[in-house]
Amino acid sequence: MKTxxxxxxxxxxxxxxIDERLIPPGEWDRLPSRVEENARALLDLLDACGARATFFAVGWVAARHQGLIHEVHDRGHExxxxxxxxxxxxxxxxxxxxADLRAARQAVEGCTGEPVLGYRAxxxxxxGAPGGGRRGRASGIVYGALDVLIREGIRYDSSLAPIVHIGDPAWPLDPHRIDRGGGSIMELPPLVGRRFGVRLLFAGGWALRRVPNRILLKEIARRNARGVPAVIDLxxxxxxxxxxxxxLPFIVRLAHYGGLKGYVEKLREILSDLPWAPARDYLAGNTSWSKEVAQ
Ligand SMILES: [Zn+2]
Incomplete structure (x- = not known):
């Protein structure tokens, strides 16, 4: 089989x-930090599975854990x-x-010495914001922010979920280019799939932790058969x-704490079963993408 x-x-x-309205930034420095051990556990898992990734770093974290950002970069990730x-x-x-984008970028680029290419909101x-005039839908793409990303030289975004509540099911499922007056940007939408007749965000969070791997892998195979990569978010x-x-409110609690037990083993299977690469390789038209990789 080729993929x-x-x-x-x-x-x-x-x-x-989680949500800056529930735990505001003013409280963050007083809370115990877990990011270094968690990130290193994930880096070890990725190494063990031969997977490479794009890490979307929160700038506040990058500024406080510069050694970690160096390490992520040195271990071959974007x-x-x-x-x-x-x-x-x-x-x-x-x-x-x-200003928020520039601060994040500065914190990351100061560690990697390479220009940041991608953004995730x-x-x-x-x-947009949930609700936004249409029942259960987000209010629509924040084009002003997209224009800022283009002007600041960001090459791709991976934030537009084709799903209700946090996005719009009418948006494209596959990677696509968005053209604006000031230029273009690539959009890499997170993977969605269907369960019990409902479209869910298979890419990450609670849904990824709960969806059986055989259903997830089938959905990914469907994309790959069309020559399209799936975007997963850990x-x-x-x-x-x-x-x-x-x-936390019930839904946020579920999104944050639900399905964490046994998740590493589930991930190991997903990461070992398929080849995984960072977004920058896809943008660069890396030869493995055009040639197909023998599995
Ligand atoms: Zn986040």
Whole structure:
């Protein structure tokens, strides 16, 4: 059987990077940090499975754990950005968004010495705020932020989920180029799939932790048969089966704590079964993508 590499991404963040309205940035320095041990556990797992990834680092984390960012880079992974303060995009003005992006970028580039190419919005918020006039849908792409990304030289984004609540099912499922007045940007949408008649975010979070691997792998194979890579999204805090607990609303609690037990073994199977590469390789048209890789 032949297959193409899929795109593996990781949100490099602390266990308390949940929602800045629930645990605000002013409290972060007082909370116990787990990111170094969690990220190293994930790096070891990726090595064991021969997988390479794009790590979307929260700038606040990169500024405080520079050795870790160096290590991620030195171990062969791409480092991109996930905002500086992990804030939702929609409430920010273009100026605030640009300042947050630049701060995150500076923190990462200061460690890797390489330009950041990619961006992922915290909580998929480049798709706007939930609700937004359409029942259960996000309010729509935040084009002002997309224009800032293009102007700042970011080459790709991976934030537009084709699913209700955090995005829009009408958006493309496959990687595509978005053309704007000031230039273009590649969009790498997270993988979605269907279970019980409902479209779910198979790419990451609770749904990835819960969906049986045979269903996930079948969905990925469907994309790959069309020559399209699937985009998967892991979180460093998911390596921790027993993270510090805080009181959260039910849905957030499920998204954050549900299905953590046994997750590493589930991931090991997914990562070993298929070839995985960082987003930058896909953008560069890496030969393994055009040639197909023998499995
Ligand atoms: Zn995040």
């Amino acid at each position: 193409i590499p899929n795109i593996l991404t990781v949100d490099l963040e602390e266990w308390f990077h 480092v991109a950005v996930h905002g500086y303060l992990h804030q939702a995009v929609a409430p920010m003005s273009s100026e605030e968004f640009r 915290p909580r998929w918020s480049l798709g 979180h460093t805090w998911e390596m921790d089966p027993d993270p510090p607990r805080v009181r």
